[in-house]
Amino acid sequence: MPFILETIVATKNADGTFHVRPYGLHKDGDAWIFLPFRPSPAIDNVRRHPFLTVSAPSDVRVIAGLLTGRDVVATVPADRIDGVRLQGTTGHMELEAVAFDDHELRPRFRCRVVHEAAHRPFVGFNRAQAAVLEAAILSTRLTMLPREKVDGEMAYLRIAVEKCAGPEEAEAWGWIAEKIAAHYGD
Template identity: 30%
Template sequence: MILETILSSISHDGIVNFAPMGLHISDTDLERSPVKRIVFRLYPGSQTYENLKATGQGVINFTDDVLVFVETALYSGCPPSVPSQKVRPPSMAHASTIWEFTVTRFDPSTEPAFLEGKIEHREQRGGFAGFCRAQGAVLEAAIAATRWQWLPMGKIIDPWPVWLELVQKTGGNREREAFNKVGSFLVGKGIQVPIVSGDGRKASL
């Protein structure tokens, strides 16, 4: 199973980075209470890769705020943060749950690299608010947008109407803003896609 999270890390120089990251976790690990082992697959060249390789510490931030995923993935956003308890990187101030971890194994011999970590501190700050299909649509659109340079154009254009409809019908203002930011990013790359207007109807950029 891969859980979508925001991972905060820090460089040797103290520069903090936030980035979306898929957390690999097995059903067996989820059944254990509490989870102690986490796994990430990292591609060379990313700031997260360089930071975790250099400092060996990070924070897994769980949030259902899709706007944060879009801003950190496509616009190098840095959300409000607070100091951590056991590691140097800070956590997201508004994360519902955070897991601070240290790297126990980093294997760059494979691509993507294999990272295994040990959770040093965990904190639950909020509860589950419920599923929103628009949130999933925004995440899928954002993931596609991060791969615009090598992804076949049809992988972005073809599902876009489906994602748009889900955001129109089931999303709130936060989801619409996030989806439109993905659209603006793509338009800036020369990929024309419609967005959601303020009243929830389809509009053009």
């Protein structure tokens, strides 16, 4: 069972812009394994330009917004690689993909850390942020999961949001809940 870091990955598109999305990176010793499902522009991007950044968003609206088509991402240039990181990140890493293991469903890029930096103090966990993260992941798996499971998990996660959310978390939760409702035509 690998340690998985849920984070925001930026890869460089052919036209020089950046593709920014949430992904889970698997830890393997000092290396990180990046596993985008096919089809994904990130796969061609990293094969062409094997440098990527991972940024921890301090605002979960970044995660929810990226999955619901909202323009929520502000980026700044990376420190050591040709890439960008999130502007409001608590910390980020700059990675180089050093090996590619092709697979019809989920290719793997093995990445080494080129550089890492902390930008804000990390002072604690927030249950509503964790709930939004879980709901966001759920919202990308709706075609694979039975509706009862999705409804049951959302009902449980909503408890933490109702107890612990600030305005940002509440807004992010609303975006994900809307996406799920729209999927079911509610």
